[in-house]
Amino acid sequence: MKLQPIVYVTDMERSIAWYSALLDSQPAYASSHWTSFPVAGGTLALHLTDEAITSGGVELSLVTEVPLEAVQTRVEVSRGIADEAFGRSLVVHDPDGTSIQVNEHDAELYSG
Secondary structure, three states: OOOOOEEEEOOHHHHHHHHHHHHOOOOOEEOOOEEEEEEOOEEEEEEEOOOOOOOOOOOEEEEOOOOHHHHHOOOOOOEEEEEEOOEEEEEEEOOOOOEEEEEEEOOOOOOO
């Protein structure tokens, strides 16, 4: 089983550009209603909707393999780099306002 979080977006072209910059990659599949990016053995999917979906309570979290400073150069950051128990993190918002935490794990905690 692979993880496939779905992010509901109101403008597919704008969201493809934004997520391409964040992930530093291009989608594996893209259409006017569905786009998918391969991410660490799973898929991050974008699904077109008429309105932003705000209910839920799930936060999208990505783990980067590059320094957070490199991520900061690709998209606007909502909350700068913070030291955490697991390493460091920052927060960004996609064009529809979805909050995404990007984490950089300490190598000594997550090796092996």
